[in-house]
Amino acid sequence: MSQAKGRRKGRPSSCSSGRCATTPSKSGGGRKPSSRKKGERGGVKIQPKRQSPRRQATAPKGAVAEVRLQKWLAEQGVCSRREGEKIILEKRVSINGSIVHELGVKVAPKDEVRVDGRIIQQRRDASVVVMFHKPRGLICTKSDPQGRRTIYELLRTPWPRLISVGRLDLNSEGLLLLTTDGALAHGLMHPSREVPRTYRVKVRGVITKEQLQQLTTEGVELEDGPTGPLDVKLDQLTGGNSWVTMTLKEGRNREIRRIFDSLKLTVARLLRVSYGGVELGELPAGQWRTCTPDEWRALKQASEGSLIGADEGEEGDAAEASAQEGAARDDTPAAEA
Known part of the structure; x- marks a missing residue:
């Protein structure tokens, strides 16, 4: 029996596919384990694929989106947007009874907005x-x-x-x-x-x-x-x-x-x-x-x-x-x- 056949017979029984790594012989025979690290190809690091961001769920058809308070004030004809920012920072505007202290607050259609204590009625149309x-x-x-x-x-x-x-x-x-x-x-x-x-x-x-x-x-x-x-x-x-x-x-x-x-x-x-x-x-x-x-x-x-x-x-x-x-x-x- 040749030496090659002897090696095949000496494989462990758990390696049924014949693809498991063998210990290299002193004479250099057998497959050497790869020195490349995980995530490398040809010695160059492989950048992981970027996950595409989840698209935000859109509002249901017919729903009215919230808008920034200063924009809402301008749309109602109270003031310009810049003037709206000023009166917000002066703490003259409230939403549902709470004074607004900073910019970025948004208004929903059913919110009650007051300026200097006076209720601002929302227009039913979008004309400006x-x-x-x-x-x-x-x-x-x-x-x-x-x-x-x-x-x-x-x-x-x-x-x-x-x-x-x-x-x-x-x-x-x-x-x-x-x-x-x-x-x-x-x-x-x-x-x-x-x-x-x-x-x-x-x-x-x-x-x-x-x-x-x-x-x-x-x-x-x-x-x-x-x-x-x-x-x-x-x-x-x-x-x-x-x-x-x-x-x-x-x-x-x-x-x-x-x-x-x-x-x-x-x-x-x-x-x-x-x-x-x-x-x-x-x-x-x-x-x-x-x-x-x-x-x-x-x-x-x-x-x-x-x-x-x-x-x-x-x-x-x-x-x-x-x-x-x-x-x-x-x-x-x-x-x-």
Whole structure:
């Protein structure tokens, strides 16, 4: 019997597969045990495969997610998000009777939120109205081929698709409303609603009694039709200039400037101070805030009424379509003042 056969016979009975390691002979025969450590291949460490993170369970369809408190306050029109953070840290906000001491707290739909002890009612819709104090030297489009500055360089809000409620031209300033609600914007701009817009106007030269009487009793004739009697009040005369307050109920292109041009007078400054009963107040130039619930309700009421040849659904769709086209072409409605 050969030596190889003898080795096969000498295998332990427990090694039935014939694959168990044998002790190498002195002459170097047999398989040597590997010197590689576990987790190595060719002397290189093998990195363990990363476990893919578990995807968080999504909320059931139709469930309303919780939102951060400062964002919730801004959505209800209480204040801007930054102002919300400030009043939270000042411990002026409570949820379900407990004062909030830090940022990051979230609000659920059924929570009761109070600011300075006053309950904040949650809006049933998601529409937002932003008040912006437009400075002079800015235009009201997303971009400009001539490279002029736009309001969006200063107006940085959480809502990317705001619809401008009318416009102010390059040299006009004051209150500009923007909203996420197409129907609201359409209603506020529609001439049949006669929503009042009030302006403070500085005119070069002295307005005579005769000119003032003409404006208030007859109005003037413009290229696009007569104005009819106007609501104009002379506030003061200073240094050869006249300050007047004027309220319009329509949004014709550059109407105020054209009115005074027809009287051979030049507008030196034009400031919109209110729209639909919402006042600019002490809002600094270049700053914005959301409307309060009372202001939002006033605008909603001003926007409601009969529209000639359109129902509520049609006007909302038309406003949304107009806003989308304007954003694509930068062709928003002509400046009112």
